[in-house]
Amino acid sequence: MTRKLKKGGYTAILSVIVIAAVVIFNMIIGRLPEKVRQWDMSSTQIYTLGQTTKDLLKGLDKDITIYVVGDPAVVDKRITSFVKRYEDLSSHIKVETVDSVLHPDQLNQLKAQDDALFVKCEATNKTESIPFTSIIKMDESSYYYTGQSQESQFDGEGQLTSAISHVTSDVEKKVYVTEGHGEAVLGATVSDMLKKSNLTVTSLNLLTKGSIPKDCELLLLNAPVSDLADDEKKMISEFLDKGGNVLLLAGYSEKERPNLNQLMNAYGLNLENGLAADTKNFYQNNPYYIFPTIPSGSEVTNGLDTKSASLVLQSAAMTQLKALPEGVEVTPFMKTSEKGMLVTADKQTPGTYILGAVAEKTLDSGTARFTVLSTPSLIDEGLNTSFTNLNNLNLFMNAVTANFDDVANVSIPAKSLAVTYNTVTRGGLWGILFIFVIPVITLAVGLVIFMKRRRL
Structure with missing residues (x-):
């Protein structure tokens, strides 16, 4: 075996090891909870579940299936990512995808609405359908000002938590x-x-x-x-x-x-x-x-x-x-x-x-x-x-x-989904500090440095 061939063999083996490591790493990442794989970087924390939802899911004693019904290529990724966080928090919740394009028969069998979340509880035989338009709400009035409708609210937690409460309670x-x-x-x-x-x-x-x-x-x-x-x-x-x-x-x-x-x-x-x-x-x-x-x-x-x-x-x-x-x-x-x-x-x-x-x-x-x-x-x-x-x-x-x-x-x-403004109870001294004092000090320091450098 020549030196060149031996070196090539080491390279091939190393490449296989690296590829295998990447595959295993991706498999491990894929099994991690959604909140670990995708951090909530949204300004209003639309993916973060509040204590009300956590308490409800913690007390669940009935199995629930949440069907994401629609064309997977079109369904908003914010919705699919959000729903998986419910599955992460409770062993009683299972999330399934129903492709309404490839499997319309499954849609009819469930009696579910297309482009919606379909929540079902087998124990109570109650169901609830949540249209995607009720989750990501549009401000239709903005069309008259901008020529297009704009997203205004994300109501995923409110709609889904309410639906789970409804199907599990009489x-x-x-x-x-x-x-x-x-x-x-x-x-x-x-x-x-x-x-x-x-x-x-x-x-x-x-x-x-x-x-x-x-x-x-x-x-x-x-x-x-x-x-x-x-x-x-x-x-x-x-x-x-x-x-x-x-x-x-x-x-x-x-x-x-x-x-x-x-x-x-x-x-x-x-x-x-x-x-x-x-x-x-x-x-x-x-x-x-x-x-x-x-x-x-x-x-x-x-x-x-x-x-x-x-x-x-x-x-x-x-x-x-x-x-x-x-x-x-x-x-x-x-x-x-x-x-x-x-x-x-x-x-x-x-x-x-x-x-x-x-x-x-x-x-x-x-x-x-x-x-x-x-x-x-x-x-x-x-x-x-x-x-x-x-x-x-x-x-x-x-x-x-x-x-x-x-x-x-x-x-x-x-x-x-719009810009959220903070509510300040009293502006007073903080307003004077940030609007007047800090800008004046910054300008004064800048002027001193400028004059020193000019003399040099």
């Missing part, structure tokens, strides 16, 4: 929303979140209906401008006396609402005739734009992200009665700071004011629950769309689901 609750008093309409985001938690929402006019339906498990009053009629007040009072649940977003109104306030008084709360302000925790130099204090120890505030803030605008102010009615216990979950203020037409009264509270009354047959939020801006569509990093919607959904023992808040808001 629980479905009825929520009735009052109308006839100038109430605000629930926004699309809030309506979607209620649906995600398996809550069916129906409108109700108490005067024309004449009673609260027997299947009502939560009565929701969203910012009534005018007062309740005497008959309506009686209906709601009797509903509560039977152990009912009522959630009121009171809001500020220039009209007097004595019947509404009497309902609140019966549960230890009083709606003051004025606006709440806060001279300590406010947004953009407007004391009526309040970053509320969120006390711990309430089931409404459990699981909230402590790094995020809530923001309420032009809120009414509440106080607690000094002497609570018999059997009533009040638990505030949202307040102004100690620098709060009640502002009326003729005076300003400093103090700490309640912005959200739960009042429970012990009855012979159970417990009545009256939850009051002093402002509907907590769920304002425009506010929560502009500031996607607020705790507002989670706080509201906690207040809703806390009325039920067998319903969890699995309503996860969609994540923005």
Whole structure:
């Protein structure tokens, strides 16, 4: 064997070893969890699963199959990568791909929709279909400005976690929303979140209906401008006396609402005739734009992200009665700071004011629950769309689901695919530092260096 041939043999053997090592390495990488193989570098962490989803998957005791239905060459890679993270977190979840082009018979057999995630639970025989268009949402209005539709939101976690909860649970609750008093309409985001938690929402006019339906498990009053009629007040009072649940977003109104306030008084709360302000925790130099204090120890505030803030605008102010009615216990979950203020037409009264509270009354047959939020801006569509990093919607959904023992808040808001802006509670000294002091120092140092070099 010549030296040249021997050298060539070593090279060939080394090449085989390197190729084998690469193949084995790729096989090992391919078996790693999706979160290890692909890091979430997106600005709004669209691939990262929150604690709500992790808790739901941890408690799963039924097997679920998630089918990715569509042409694999066309399905958005963000969706396929995202779904695999659910499989990584639970042994009860299996992900399969259904090629709707090559295997249309399999699509018909499943009775699944094309270009969608199809979630199926064999134990309950329940299914849920999630169109890809419900996951990656488009801003159609942008077409009129740019000539093309732009991606606006990624709702993968919200849709898929809700679907898993739905197919594994038989629980479905009825929520009735009052109308006839100038109430605000629930926004699309809030309506979607209620649906995600398996809550069916129906409108109700108490005067024309004449009673609260027997299947009502939560009565929701969203910012009534005018007062309740005497008959309506009686209906709601009797509903509560039977152990009912009522959630009121009171809001500020220039009209007097004595019947509404009497309902609140019966549960230890009083709606003051004025606006709440806060001279300590406010947004953009407007004391009526309040970053509320969120006390711990309430089931409404459990699981909230402590790094995020809530923001309420032009809120009414509440106080607690000094002497609570018999059997009533009040638990505030949202307040102004100690620098709060009640502002009326003729005076300003400093103090700490309640912005959200739960009042429970012990009855012979159970417990009545009256939850009051002093402002509907907590769920304002425009506010929560502009500031996607607020705790507002989670706080509201906690207040809703806390009325039920067998319903969890699995309503996860969609994540923005646009640029997210940070919310700064007080600009003050930081604004002066970054806008004035640092630039001036930088210019001064640069000028000194320039002059020194010029002399040289």
